[in-house]
Amino acid sequence: MQKTILIISLIIVLTYTATTYSDQDLMILMEKAQIRGDYQDIVNERSGALISNARELTFYGDQFNNSPLRDAVYDIALNSKGYVKTPVSGKIQLDLLQEYELNTVVIWFYDLQVITYKFKVTLIYPDDSTQDVYSNNAAVGGIYRITFDDSLVKSILIVDISGTQPLQIIKIQAFYAF
Numbered sequence: 001m002q003k004t005i006l007i008i009s010l011i012i013v014l015t016y017t018a019t020t021y022s023d024q025d026l027m028i029l030m031e032k033a034q035i036r037g038d039y040q041d042i043v044n045e046r047s048g049a050l051i052s053n054a055r056e057l058t059f060y061g062d063q064f065n066n067s068p069l070r071d072a073v074y075d076i077a078l079n080s081k082g083y084v085k086t087p088v089s090g091k092i093q094l095d096l097l098q099e100y101e102l103n104t105v106v107i108w109f110y111d112l113q114v115i116t117y118k119f120k121v122t123l124i125y126p127d128d129s130t131q132d133v134y135s136n137n138a139a140v141g142g143i144y145r146i147t148f149d150d151s152l153v154k155s156i157l158i159v160d161i162s163g164t165q166p167l168q169i170i171k172i173q174a175f176y177a178f
Helices: 002-018 023-035
Strands: 058-060 083-085 091-109 116-124 130-140 142-160 168-175
Touching: 023 091, 091 116, 091 130, 130 142, 142 168
Parallel strands: none
Antiparallel strands: 058 083, 083 168, 091 142, 091 168, 116 130, 116 142
């Protein structure tokens, strides 16, 4: 009998403490969600992100299928269209609509040919300081999920460091992940 009463009282205490938030706690959670882009991809076309050096890049595909920021279904076949290509030693600079707190960037490289990419990912902070958060000298095509410490970011740079092979990117995502 005592065990049953103890278990019931523990359930009541845990239920009560787990569901009570003050108004201030809720406001803090809402502000964090906003600065984290509501925990969604913040570099897609609908979020207002911009490829600021787009004139330096080559976009393969029609106007609906060539942006690495699109949300459309990807239909990639050999020698097909639907990706962006940097010049040799080039870069892609993604300027965000506002400053966001991020900790994850996902890059999908063109992977229907055997290509070795050498690239780095650099974050640009609100005070215009930069930090390299990832570098890879032997990346083959495919999807790369890059995680880093929580950072307030205003721009993201993806830079070709090979000097011989341009970057060919199908999709880019950036978000705050738990």
